[in-house]
Each structure stands twice: as structure tokens, then as C-alpha cells.
Amino acid sequence: xxxxxxxxxxxxxxxxxxxxxxxxxxxxxxxxxxxxxxxxxxxxxxxxxxxxxxxxxxxxxxxxxxxxxxxxxxxxxxxxxxxxxxxxxxxxxxxxxxxxxxxxxxxxxxxxxxxxxxxxxxxxxxxxxxxxxxxxxxxxxxxxxxxxxxxxxxxxxxxxxxxxxxxxxxxxxxxxxxxxxxxxxxxxxxxxxxxxxxxxxxxxxxxxxx
Amino acid sequence: xxxxxxxxxxxxxxxxxxxxxxxxxxxxxxxxxxxxxxxxxxxxxxxxxxxxxxxxxxxxxxxxxxxxxxxxxxxxxxxxxxxxxxxxxxxxxxxxxxxxxxxxxxxxxxxxxxxxxxxxxxxxxxxxxxxxxxxxxxxxxxxxxxxxxxxxxxxxxxxxxxxxxxxxxxxxxxxxxxxxxxxxxxxxxxxxxxxxxxxxxxxxxxxxxxxxxxxxxxxxxxxxxxxxxxxxxxxxxxxxxxxxxxxxxxxxxxxxxxxxxxxxxxxxxxxxxxxxxxxxxxxxxxxxxxxxxxxxxxxxxxxxxxxxxxxxxxxxxxxxxxxxxxxxxxxxxxxxxxxxxxxxxxxxxxxxxxxxxxxxxxxx
Amino acid sequence: xxxxxxxxxxxxxxxxxxxxxxxxxxxxxxxxxxxxxxxxxxxxxxxxxxxxxxxxxxxxxxxxxxxxxxxxxxxxxxxxxxxxxxxxxxxxxxxxxxxxxxxxxxxxxxxxxxxxxxxxxxxxxxxxxxxxxxxxxxxxxxxxxxxxxxxxxxxxxxxxxxxxxxxxxxxxxxxxxxxxxxxxxxxxxxxxxxxxxxxxxxxxxxxxxxxxxxxxxxxxxxxxxxxxxxxxxxxxxxxxxxxxxxxxxxxxxxxxxxxxxxx
Numbered sequence: 091x092x093x094x095x096x097x098x099x100x101x102x103x104x105x106x107x108x109x110x111x112x113x114x115x116x117x118x119x120x121x122x123x124x125x126x127x128x129x130x131x132x133x134x135x136x137x138x139x140x141x142x143x144x145x146x147x148x149x150x151x152x153x154x155x156x157x158x159x160x161x162x163x164x165x166x167x168x169x170x171x172x173x174x175x176x177x178x179x180x181x182x183x184x185x186x187x188x189x190x191x192x193x194x195x196x197x198x199x200x201x202x203x204x205x206x207x208x209x210x211x212x213x214x215x216x217x218x219x220x221x222x223x224x225x226x227x228x229x230x231x232x233x234x235x236x237x238x239x240x241x242x243x244x245x246x247x248x249x250x251x252x253x254x255x256x257x258x259x260x261x262x263x264x265x266x267x268x269x270x271x272x273x274x275x276x277x278x279x280x281x282x283x284x285x286x287x288x289x290x291x292x293x294x295x296x297x298x299x300x
Numbered sequence: 301x302x303x304x305x306x307x308x309x310x311x312x313x314x315x316x317x318x319x320x321x322x323x324x325x326x327x328x329x330x331x332x333x334x335x336x337x338x339x340x341x342x343x344x345x346x347x348x349x350x351x352x353x354x355x356x357x358x359x360x361x362x363x364x365x366x367x368x369x370x371x372x373x374x375x376x377x378x379x380x381x382x383x384x385x386x387x388x389x390x391x392x393x394x395x396x397x398x399x400x401x402x403x404x405x406x407x408x409x410x411x412x413x414x415x416x417x418x419x420x421x422x423x424x425x426x427x428x429x430x431x432x433x434x435x436x437x438x439x440x441x442x443x444x445x446x447x448x449x450x451x452x453x454x455x456x457x458x459x460x461x462x463x464x465x466x467x468x469x470x471x472x473x474x475x476x477x478x479x480x481x482x483x484x485x486x487x488x489x490x491x492x493x494x495x496x497x498x499x500x501x502x503x504x505x506x507x508x509x510x511x512x513x514x515x516x517x518x519x520x521x522x523x524x525x526x527x528x529x530x531x532x533x534x535x536x537x538x539x540x541x542x543x544x545x546x547x548x549x550x551x552x553x554x555x556x557x558x559x560x561x562x563x564x565x566x567x568x569x570x571x572x573x574x575x576x577x578x579x580x581x582x583x584x585x586x587x588x589x590x591x592x593x594x595x596x597x598x599x600x601x602x603x604x605x606x607x608x609x610x611x612x613x614x615x616x617x618x619x620x621x622x623x624x625x626x627x628x629x630x631x632x633x634x635x636x637x638x639x640x641x642x643x644x645x646x647x648x649x650x651x652x653x654x655x656x657x658x659x660x661x662x663x664x
Numbered sequence: 665x666x667x668x669x670x671x672x673x674x675x676x677x678x679x680x681x682x683x684x685x686x687x688x689x690x691x692x693x694x695x696x697x698x699x700x701x702x703x704x705x706x707x708x709x710x711x712x713x714x715x716x717x718x719x720x721x722x723x724x725x726x727x728x729x730x731x732x733x734x735x736x737x738x739x740x741x742x743x744x745x746x747x748x749x750x751x752x753x754x755x756x757x758x759x760x761x762x763x764x765x766x767x768x769x770x771x772x773x774x775x776x777x778x779x780x781x782x783x784x785x786x787x788x789x790x791x792x793x794x795x796x797x798x799x800x801x802x803x804x805x806x807x808x809x810x811x812x813x814x815x816x817x818x819x820x821x822x823x824x825x826x827x828x829x830x831x832x833x834x835x836x837x838x839x840x841x842x843x844x845x846x847x848x849x850x851x852x853x854x855x856x857x858x859x860x861x862x863x864x865x866x867x868x869x870x871x872x873x874x875x876x877x878x879x880x881x882x883x884x885x886x887x888x889x890x891x892x893x894x895x896x897x898x899x900x901x902x903x904x905x906x907x908x909x910x911x912x913x914x915x916x917x918x919x920x921x922x923x924x925x926x927x
Contacts, residue, residue, distance in 0.1 A: 149867045153831055246846060257740050266745075372797045375792070445790075449794075458793075
């Protein structure tokens, strides 16, 4: 507790970096997953390929992916871009399946009605399918958000600073207060991410609120 | 015989689901429990095999109190059929049907051969035995559900809306076959449905329950239609009950002789409607005013429904009303024309029947 | 850079000996197997029991919520506090194994619970109604039907354990993680990238093995019928064919979809 109070400035700046490293990939991942999921949904033959393909990426352990990024991107090992890209890969891997499930959850009669009224395929996606898929997509996004916050901590092992730095530093120098602060701060940040996703989904789907 | 003696099922903080029910389901007969949702009919059924325990009262099967028996053993001796069949998706149809025999410790080969016997009995192709339930249509799954309940030849069967998940055509077919089976097997059956037409079609006696689990009326279907106990029963039985009640009254009709002609014979324009037959069996009516000359299949008007000589007044009236000539065709067991009856003939028969039962006292 | 990683990976000298790739791979597999066995022995009975009885659902929620704890935080805290109490080599392995078991429990627990819980109530009802006892319902109906989801939980746990065992090298555990951590410490990129490739390969193979196992775990009745044409086919679609004819349009339940939304 005293450790945390003495280091509020550091904690704040690490929290902000953690938010960016976990949050930006979440948004980028969603932006990539929606069109991928949509294509997989429209062309059922592509669905298994897309889902299995992205699923394979998800099997790569995070530390290994961080380390392999420079090979792919030509970056230096300490570059935060490695973390952002790696986290985006994970987010896409989780969300493609979710987007497909979400689009499949749209009632067929509603979809047919929209087509019958003359919606084009993009307008139908934007005005009918995506809004109705929000609950399912949001559920997947919550999993991705919480898992992103947790995984980003690991990047402290390759020297990219964020809340995980409190964990490595606390461990290396055996400062229990710092280690505990890192765990609590990461948990709280995960909770905030979760609440933001839930809140946004609720705002976007007013027809579902009681 | 299944006997309910003052059975009540109450849940905490709610009005009772079943309230002081006393009822007998006689041996070898179908007793249907019918009523709107919330009337406790399923609860009543499930108390018999102790899937639900009564709060008070006693349920006996052939005089034995069910509460005195081990629930699992009790259930193995009672056939149980539910909506959607509840088949085990991970087991083949054969293996599903053999469930209770195997539980009872039958030899595996014997249980499976019994299963194959039952597949045939419920009218399924033998090849389905090796398939999994997911490969079957809804109606077929329901048949397997019935076969599975029959596997150990239990004297008592409980059926909870077994036919309500399939479309009307299939349901009708399943009901007919169920009645055919029951006429051979003579099980003591308690049958739950929310469909009054099904209740009237299948029940030897029908128990109408009202919301809150109280018995409104227990009667054979004909009596239920003719003499509903109160407004609730009358409302539940629904429209056309006068007409539908005729379905339970045997027709004793004075049949008029009818002139019949064969295909290829010649008719004159002034002969009105004539009945065209082939080897005594009705093909249809011919309007001689429009098609005089040689009788040709393509000029036949669609015939009405047929009434059989020993059939019900309802069938006779329908035959008379649906016939283009205004004369309903009555046929014998072989389907050969016996004669015809007009609507007024049928009405006269109904009135005669009424006078007779009024004199004799009591419903048919 | 790629060339140096390749030459490190293909140098036979790197594969031999106490710190060689072969023995590190063996260690990694060994830890993972032990951890999964312990976690499964705890989580499977608990999850099955919870799903069968409907009790202890808070366990599942708690286990799921615990997944938000950063794994390295848990790893560091445990070895910091537990390390001094254990002597010798065990000081490095015991805390790591403990944390890995803790991490493997939630997915297995959730899989076993969800598998049993997802069994169609009508099927369970029919089983009880025919006179199967509670344990018989669990053994003959619920467990076979839960198996695919149970194995899917095991599969998540395997991935989690293989990945986290890599990180545990930081607190002294052996295994392939050593190359990543030691390579980082000494600034030899070829070593850490080579280790990363090996660990990714191991994870991939482990996942494929588990995927195959998941397939095997499903009774043939649970797989979508081979000749099924459209996803929208339902068992209660369409009229009953007349007797004596065989059905040639098998109507199967969509098993994949049923995992996420069931009746």
C-alpha cells in the first residue's frame, strides 16, 4: 500500500501505456475481424479455413510471438510495435470466430425481410446484421479485452514497459508491495476494460435494455 | 389401475400445482389428462413415477403405494414417453430402445433382439436400428420414444405430450397407430396433452383439469362433449361440440337404394346426378345434364366423403353434406356401395337417437 | 536474421546434452503432462459433480474470474513467497508447477461443467424416467455427452500450460522457455527466436493432438450426419415418410452451433 502511494506517478504512466498496448490491438483486431468474419459467413466454404487458420495463430505462446515479431516486421526487439501487432493477431484470432457466430445468430427471418425490402449487402450488414450481432460480438470482445490486459503484462519480460514492469521489477528486487501493486492494477484495468465493453454494447443496443 | 387419493402438490410461496386430486385410471384403458397450461397435468403425471413427490395424498398402482417402492425400480416398471422423445443422442436407435431391458439385467443379445422387434412394431424400417437419433425425422424419433417405453413390456405407461412436437399430418398418423397398438397391447395409460381434440380422439376417459390443479370433469369423450360439467369445461371443449359429439354415436340409418352406372355405359341428359362405380366401389358423381352420353372418367365430379355402414352419425352427416348430389354415399366394409342417405335422413336419425336415449335415460 | 535462427535450430550440437533441445523438449512435455494430470484429477470430478447436481456454480464463476489475474503476477508472487520455504532444485519447480496447475484448473472445470450442463434436459428427464439412478445418469448419459466439451476444456488448458511453462523459465523452471529467457538475458537473438519457434511448434502439435482427441471423444451420434446438406435441417422438420421407405435426408442437429446456443 505504501509502495503504491509513493509511486503514483509511475503507476499512472505505466497504466496509460498498458491501456494503449491492450486497447489499440482490441480496436484494430475488431476492425480486421469484422470483414474477415463477414466473408467467412457469406462464403461458408471459407469459414473453416478462416476460423482454423486464425485459431492456429492463437496457439502460439505470447512470449514466443513477441520474440518472433522482429523476424516478421523487421523491428528491434524492444519496439512496442511488436507487442501491438502480436496482440492484434490474438484479438483477430479470438474475434473472427465470434463475428461469424454473431452473424449466424441474426434471425434468418429478419435477414430475409431486410433483403426483401431491398437492402443491398453492405447496407444490410451495417444496418441489420451487425447491430443484431452486437450481443454475441460483445461477449467475445469481453473475453478478448480481459485476456489482452493479462497477456500484455508478459511483454515486460522483453523490456516493453507497462504494468507488467511492476511485476518483473518487484520480483527481481523482491519488493512485495510493488509486485502486489502490479497485480491489483492489472486486475482493475481488466475490470475497467470489461465494463467499457459491456457499457458500450448496452448503449449500442437500447432495444435490449429492460 | 393407477389411483390418486387426495393428492396435492404444493410449492413454497405459490398456489398448489395439483390440489386434492382423486382419480382412477382403469387397467387397460387410456386416461387422458387435459387442460390449459398451468393446470398441473404434467405434475400429476410425473408424480406417478415419482419424478415429483406429492406433498400429501397417496398414489397406488394396482393397490401398491408408490411411495413404498424404490424410485428407480418403480420407474423401470413404468413406460415413459415425453415430447421430443428424449432419445440418447450418443446411442443407436436399437441401443436406445434396449435401455430398460439392459437396466433390468437382460442378456445383451436378447435386449437387442427385443429392440429390433419393437422397431418393427412401431412401424419403422429395420435399417433404422443401427442409426443415431439425429438421422431420424421428428415423427420417427417419437416412434422410437414409444418403442423404448414399451421395451420391457411394462403394464403401465406415462405419456407426456408425446405427439405435440410434430406437424399435424404426422401427428394424425402417430395417433392412429398408437390406437392400433393399444388395441393389441391393452396397457394402462396415463396420457397428458393440451390438445382437446387429441384427448377426445385417444381417451377412453378424459380428465379435464383447471388452472391450480383441480379436476373439473372426468368422463368418457362422448359425455364430455354432450354434457360438459360447467362453463369452463364447455369453453375448453370448444366450438362444434354438438357436431363433434356425433362422432361417438353409431349411425343406424335407413339407407336409400341408389342406381349405379359403370364406366362406358350411356346416360341420358335428363337423369340428374348418377353414381359411377367400378366393381361396386364408388368412383364419383356424374352430372348427366352437363355430360350426357357415354360415361367417361374425366367428366366425373369430385365425390363427397364416404360413410361406412357401421360408422358414426358424424361421418354420415359429413358424407351427405359434402356430396355434390346431396346424397351421401354409404359403403360396406369392402368399400362397396350400399346406398345413399340425404342430410334430412341423417337429421331424422339423430332425432330418433335423441328420443331413444331420452327414453332410456343417460348418454350413449 | 532468419538465417542465424535457422542455423541455430539445425546445429546438431544444440540438440544434444543436458541443456540440449531434446532434453529441454522432454522437460517441457514432462512438466506439462504432470500439470495437466494433476489439474484434471481435481477439476474433472468437480466440474462433473457441479454440472450433475447444479450445485457449486460459484466455483465455476470464481474460476473464470480468476483468469483475469495476470499469469506472470501469479507466477512471480508464488515463487517469491513459496521459494524460500522449499529447498534445493524444488525451489524452482514446485512454485511453478503449483501456478501452472492453478491456471489449468479453470478451463477444465468450465469444460466439464458446461458439458454436463448442456445435456438436453429432455434426455436427462427420459433417463431418470426410465429408472436410471443418479450415478447411472451421470455415467451412461451425461459423461458421454459431455466428453466433447470436456476435452475442449482440456485442450484450452494444454495450450495455457505449454505457454505459461515457457514463461516459468523466468523463475527458474527448465523446459524450452530457458532458450527464450536465457537468450533475452544474454542478448542472443538467434537462441531466443529459435526457442520461440520450437515452443510454437510444440504448442501447435499439442493443439492438433488435442483436436484429434476431441474428435475421437464424440460418439458417432453426436457428429453431424455425413450426408447432411444444410445447416438449417432440424429433426422435426418435414413430414414423416411413409413406412417401409428409408430416409435419405437425414436431419441432424447442428452440433457446432449447439455449443453456444442451446434450447
